[in-house]
Amino acid sequence: MKPSDLLGSILFYLFLPAMAAAQSEATVPSVMVASATLEDLQKQDQFVGRVVADQSVDLQARVEGFLEEVNFVEGGTVSKGDVLFRIEKNKYAASVDRASAALKSAEASAQAGKTELDRQKALFDKGDIPQSVLDTALADYASEQAAVDEAQANLKIAQIDLNYTEIVSPIDGRIGLSVVDAGNLVSSDTGVLATVNSIDPMLVSFFISEPVLQQERRKGLIDKGNIKLTTQIRLADGETYPAEGKVIFVGDSVNQDTDTIELRASFDNPEGVLIPGQFVSVGLTGSDDLKVLTVPRNAVQFDKQGYFVFLVDDQSKANRRNIEIGTQTSTKTEVTNGLTQGDRVVVQGLQKIHDGLVVKAVESQG
Numbered sequence: 286m287k288p289s290d291l292l293g294s295i296l297f298y299l300f301l302p303a304m305a306a307a308q309s310e311a312t313v314p315s316v317m318v319a320s321a322t323l324e325d326l327q328k329q330d331q332f333v334g335r336v337v338a339d340q341s342v343d344l345q346a347r348v349e350g351f352l353e354e355v356n357f358v359e360g361g362t363v364s365k366g367d368v369l370f371r372i373e374k375n376k377y378a379a380s381v382d383r384a385s386a387a388l389k390s391a392e393a394s395a396q397a398g399k400t401e402l403d404r405q406k407a408l409f410d411k412g413d414i415p416q417s418v419l420d421t422a423l424a425d426y427a428s429e430q431a432a433v434d435e436a437q438a439n440l441k442i443a444q445i446d447l448n449y450t451e452i453v454s455p456i457d458g459r460i461g462l463s464v465v466d467a468g469n470l471v472s473s474d475t476g477v478l479a480t481v482n483s484i485d486p487m488l489v490s491f492f493i494s495e496p497v498l499q500q501e502r503r504k505g506l507i508d509k510g511n512i513k514l515t516t517q518i519r520l521a522d523g524e525t526y527p528a529e530g531k532v533i534f535v536g537d538s539v540n541q542d543t544d545t546i547e548l549r550a551s552f553d554n555p556e557g558v559l560i561p562g563q564f565v566s567v568g569l570t571g572s573d574d575l576k577v578l579t580v581p582r583n584a585v586q587f588d589k590q591g592y593f594v595f596l597v598d599d600q601s602k603a604n605r606r607n608i609e610i611g612t613q614t615s616t617k618t619e620v621t622n623g624l625t626q627g628d629r630v631v632v633q634g635l636q637k638i639h640d641g642l643v644v645k646a647v648e649s650q651g
Contacts, residue, residue, distance in 0.1 A: 314642070316634030318597050319584065319649040321624045323576040324617065334491035334518060334567040336559045338482035339551070340456050347449040348372060349472035352465055359462050362557075363454045363481060370452040370463075370478060372471065377447040384443040388436035395429040402426045458483040459557070487552050487559040489518055489530060491567045492545035496612050498535070501569075507535055516550045519566040520558075526565070528553045579617045581649075584630040585610065594624070595631040595638060597646045603631060605640045 354371040357363055405422040408414045454460070458481045465471055465478055498507070506513045514532040519525050530550035539546055550567070552559060584594050585608070592610050595603045608623030624630070631638065632649055 313645050314634060314637040315645040315647055316595075316597070316603070316631045316638060317649050318629040318646045319581050319632045321578055321580050321620065321626055321628045321630060323626055324579045332491040332493060332567040332569075334489040334550075334565045336561055336563040336565060337488045337490050337549075338458070338484070338561045339486055339488050340458070340483040341561070342455055342458075342481045343477040344369065344452055344454075344479050344481065345477055346370075346372065346452065346471040346473055346475055348377065348446050349470070350374075350376065350450065352467050352469050352471050355463055355465075355467050357460050357463075357479075359460065359479075361460065362484070363458065363460050365454055365457050367454045368451045369454055369460065370471075372450040372452075374447060374450040377443065377450055380443040381440065381447050384436065384440040388433070388440050391429070391432040391436040395426070395433045398422075398426040398429040452478065454481050456481060456483050459560075482561050484557050484560075485554045487554040487561075488533075489516070489550045489552060489559075489565060489567060490547060491550075492540070492543065492547050493569075494612075495539055495544050495546065497569075498546050500612060514548075514550075514569055517568050518552070519568075521564065526552065526558070532569075577611065577619045578621075578624060578626060579619055580624065580630050581632045582613060582616055582618045584632045585618050586635065595635065595640075596624075597629045597631060597644060601643050601646060603638045603640065603642050603644050 350372040352370060353373050355369070356371065357367070357369050363369065402422045402425075405414060405419050409416070409419045461480045461482075463479045465475065471478065501507050501514060512532050512535060516530040516532060517525060518530065530552040532548050532550045534547075534549035536547040580594065586593050586595075591607055593605055593607045596606050597603055606623055606628075609621045611619035611621045613619070629646065631644075634644075638644055
């Protein structure tokens with residue numbers, strides 16, 4: 286053997302352990318891990334909500350006529366009882382006068398009929414007239430009284446139609462655009478003239494999953510006639526609305542397409558910051574939740590055996606662990622069985638590992 290070959294063999298065997306160690310380290314896959322932690326999972330939930338008016342009233346014409354006045358500023362506030370539209374009333378005032386005159390005529394006829402009936406009764410008591418004559422007087426008087434009742438009803442109808450020439454606001458609130466201007470002919474077929482929405486308080490409608498609802502029911506926060514949940518909302522600019530809302534409505538059925546239930550919360554809105562149609566982010570804050578064990582949602586896998594995660598132990602081995610889960614959010618999963626606080630679960634690199642494989646664990650930064 287040449288001296289150079291002998292030297293090469295010696296160097297090879299000297300560096301063989303280091304080369305094997307380097308090669309072994311190169312084949313160990315790196316994975317990212319995160320620890321199972323105790324968190325208030327409910328307060329991590331954020332729901333998309335929409336602001337709706339507590340009361341919304343569409344104003345429509347009840348009688349036909351030319352619109353004489355539009356008495357509001359579009360987009361402004363109105364008070365209950367304000368006259369917002371005024372329809373010409375001359376025709377309806379004349380109908381009231383005619384109905385009033387008809388009532389007076391009917392009352393006069395009834396009075397004459399009463400006098401005649403009293404006279405016939407007196408004659409009948411003396412035996413001067415037969416029963417048939419008295420019966421006729423009674424029937425005539427009853428007919429005249431019916432005419433009075435009919436005239437009174439016609440007068441009420443005429444007065445109602447006259448009152449309908451003034452369209453008033455039934456609530457305090459903010460009014461939208463008017464679809465007609467003064468001078469146009471309006472009637473019940475015209476449709477909605479304008480809409481008034483109440484502004485204080487306002488409601489926020491949002492939907493929660495059925496598991497979250499059941500969680501709140503088990504804690505006694507939602508039961509018959511007693512809802513203890515409160516909410517906070519965040520506006521589109523990221524600011525948190527200063528007032529807390531109280532949940533006042535829980536839907537009576539689950540949407541089969543989304544597996545969610547509608548809730549509505551009431552918010553004081555004295556400054557008019559909340560307006561119908563706004564999108565807000567809603568968080569449930571009224572529940573005094575216990576902390577639950579959670580892991581990042583992307584650590585949880587599912588197969589025919591059920592839900593599972595890969596744990597990395599102190600010997601850097603990845604081990605499969607079957608788990609049971611509870612509530613899930615967009616980023617977190619509640620683990621009800623199978624893990625303890627501090628267990629390290631794989632959140633990235635799952636496709637590179639299997640049960641019992643040695644891995645290089647890198648802690649997740651968030």
